Amino acid sequence: MSQYKLLVVSLFLVTLAACASQDIPDPDPMDTTYGSEDGANTDSMDGSGLGDGEFVDYDPDAGELTNTIYFDFDSYELRPDDAEIVARHGRQLAENSRLNVRLEGHADERGSREYNIGLGERRAQAVRRVMLIQGASASQIATVSFGEERPAAFGSNEDAWAQNRRVEVKYTN
Amino acid sequence: MRNEAIVRKFLVNTCLISIMLTGAARAELTIEITEGIKRRPIAVVPFGFEGAAGMPLNVAEVISSDLTRSGRFAPIAEDDMLQKPTSGLEMDFDDWSILGVEAVVVGRVTQTGENAYSVQFQLFDVFGRDQLVGYRMPASRGTLRRVAHRAADMIYEKLTGIKGVFDTKVAYVTAEQRANGRLYSLMVSDQDGENEHKIMESNDPIMSPAWSPDSRRLAYVSFEGHRSSIFIQTLRSGNRIQVSSKPGINGAPAFSPDGRELVLTLGGLDGNLDIHVLDINKRETRRLTTHRSIDTEGSWSPDGRYIYFTSDRSGGPQIYRVSAAGGTPERVTFEGSYNARPRLSPDGEKLAMVHLDRGNYRIAVMDIKRKDLLVLSAGSQDESPSFAPNSDILIYATRPGRNGVLESVTADGLIRQRLASGQSDVREPVWSPFQRF
Incomplete structure (x- = not known):
């Protein structure tokens, strides 16, 4: 129960963040955290005695869930660590059909602009596929690619480029 | 037509020339010629004007700027000109060959109505002592700039064999x-x-x-x-x-x-x-x-x-x-x-x-x-x-x-x-x- 409440609260916050970012076209380069920071479902432990305790399950979905997935140069393959993060987003969508996401794909500034739109879209699709495999419905997921048009970080250096090759998972309701 | 070998011979590497052009619509447009060839000396003589008020646009300046920006021509300064003819009848080719100028553009703008003008220009080959092209075009205040670009296009094509793109x-x-x-x-x-x-x-x-x-x-x-x-x-x-x-x-x-x-x-x-x-x-x-x-x-x-x-x-x-x-x-x-x-x-x-x-x-x-x-x-x-x-x-x-x-x-x-x-x-x-x- 408590986990569900936390989820709703944090979703509300994420939605607020998404709404706020609609007024400010350039996305915040900081990752938006998603989910509870203090270990989701262990807070219902009642340490008052031996009688009415609860079992604590192992929960792979506990902990921070970032909303920005980064990619390698000229690549639209998910990094192994990120595949699990995306899968958790996918499970959340599968478990809550009222949730919708918009996957915004981006590229760094190098190369041709429309080809970079293609790279951003492929990155968003790589994220989408994992979500679908996890049981999310196609109707819950929209993709858009901004290519190199909306950088998270300015600058022509490896650091800025790495921050810009990304997919932002934005909950839209 | 252009001779590639000769053009390449005159290649000047990374000559940085900044030309400041002033215009009405914008404070300044900087054009750096970052790489160029030897530019041919020409003269664009200030155009004459016949009409009520002043000339609404300095047509010669537009033509001169166009030819300069092409990177192929170096129009001489007005102060260096020994004569300022506005039609071919006043041309003295000796005055231009002394200056080492290859070609001369002269012209005049005549007001023909409240908002109607006639723009005439002639391009002369100094060495051959002959007219290469001459043309007269109607214009209004609104189209005068385009007419000037068109004149520059015709001049550019005559001198290089390449169609001009100034009116684009x-x-x-x-x-x-x-x-x-x-x-x-x-x-x-x-x-x-x-x-x-x-x-x-x-x-x-x-x-x-x-x-x-x-x-x-x-x-x-x-x-x-x-x-x-x-x-x-x-x-x-x-x-x-x-x-x-x-x-x-x-x-x-x-x-x-x-x-x-x-x-x-x-x-x-x-x-x-x-x-x-x-x-x-x-x-x-x-x-x-x-x-x-x-x-x-x-x-x-x-x-x-x-x-x-x-x-x-x-x-x-x-x-x-x-x-x-x-x-x-x-x-x-x-x-x-x-x-x-x-x-x-x-x-x-x-x-x-x-x-x-x-x-x-x-x-x-x-x-x-x-x-x-x-x-x-x-x-x-x-x-x-x-x-x-x-x-x-x-x-x-x-x-x-x-x-x-x-x-x-x-x-x-x-x-x-x-x-x-x-x-x-x-x-x-x-x-x-x-x-x-």
């Missing part, structure tokens, strides 16, 4: 950082930066402007409402129609040579970017490619037979072409690991592209018949090459600092210049076709 326009996109986010604008100006007009603005990205063959309309991509769609906007009226807003990507529009169709990229729900052709009136699309790779940036060959496009079906992006009627695509580029954004020259002989050149994204042209590749630009992030309608010059965007600026280069790479303007980030220049008068 350039469309481009700017992005400015504002307090409440970024503002994207679609702009059109004369090719010299004058008469800059805003065609459309948005807080969401605007991309990929493309001219219609009659240069009356622009197609572009807009991200209004967090999704991409393609619009065609008529410049004069400002009216626009949304021609493609399918699920997923709607991108990279380019008009067919007859103006009836638009090649574009559609991604669909599953994001498989493919080349499609849209019949603009019927609103019907047909699909030209089906590969699961990224296929995008379609553009037509001038004869309408082929569509060139970028595809990463071989791994990295390379250029392919497919018959406009459909069929199996064939690979066109093999040199280097990154070739994208193909654009054919209007004469069909050259293919411009973004080419990864030893770690730098640069503009290159490939000779369609000989297949050899020539790198034209010298930046590290050069993009969006677009041919002038005479096939002799390209404009593209480069990023020397934080902001993008525009540069132009001749297709032989000999004359390169930078067009700096304002504080905004300028990108995606596209040169208009020849204008109807």
Whole structure:
């Protein structure tokens, strides 16, 4: 129960963040955290005695869930660590059909602009596929690619480029 | 005609010449000739004027600026002129041969009505002591600048054998950082930066402007409402129609040579970017490619037979072409690991592209018949090459600092210049076709 409440609260916050970012076209380069920071479902432990305790399950979905997935140069393959993060987003969508996401794909500034739109879209699709495999419905997921048009970080250096090759998972309701 | 060998002999490497031109529409336009050839000495004599008030535009100055910006001519200063004839009858060829001037332009503007003028010019060959071209054109205050550019076009063609492109326009996109986010604008100006007009603005990205063959309309991509769609906007009226807003990507529009169709990229729900052709009136699309790779940036060959496009079906992006009627695509580029954004020259002989050149994204042209590749630009992030309608010059965007600026280069790479303007980030220049008068 408590986990569900936390989820709703944090979703509300994420939605607020998404709404706020609609007024400010350039996305915040900081990752938006998603989910509870203090270990989701262990807070219902009642340490008052031996009688009415609860079992604590192992929960792979506990902990921070970032909303920005980064990619390698000229690549639209998910990094192994990120595949699990995306899968958790996918499970959340599968478990809550009222949730919708918009996957915004981006590229760094190098190369041709429309080809970079293609790279951003492929990155968003790589994220989408994992979500679908996890049981999310196609109707819950929209993709858009901004290519190199909306950088998270300015600058022509490896650091800025790495921050810009990304997919932002934005909950839209 | 031009003699390549002689031109190359006079190549002057990296001569940095800054010419400040003052104009009415903008405070200043800086043109740096970053690479050039020996420039031919000519004279453009101040034009005479007959009429009520003063001359509404310094026609000789416009012509002189055009010829200077071409990088091929060095007009002498007015103070050095020994005579200032306004017609051929007053020409003394000796006064010009002393100065070492090859050619002289003289002319006069005559007011013929309240808002009607007649512009006459003559071009003389000093060595041959003969007129090369003479012409008289009607004008109004509103068309006087274009008439001056047309005169410069005729003079340029007579002296070089290459059609002039001074009476053409350039469309481009700017992005400015504002307090409440970024503002994207679609702009059109004369090719010299004058008469800059805003065609459309948005807080969401605007991309990929493309001219219609009659240069009356622009197609572009807009991200209004967090999704991409393609619009065609008529410049004069400002009216626009949304021609493609399918699920997923709607991108990279380019008009067919007859103006009836638009090649574009559609991604669909599953994001498989493919080349499609849209019949603009019927609103019907047909699909030209089906590969699961990224296929995008379609553009037509001038004869309408082929569509060139970028595809990463071989791994990295390379250029392919497919018959406009459909069929199996064939690979066109093999040199280097990154070739994208193909654009054919209007004469069909050259293919411009973004080419990864030893770690730098640069503009290159490939000779369609000989297949050899020539790198034209010298930046590290050069993009969006677009041919002038005479096939002799390209404009593209480069990023020397934080902001993008525009540069132009001749297709032989000999004359390169930078067009700096304002504080905004300028990108995606596209040169208009020849204008109807």
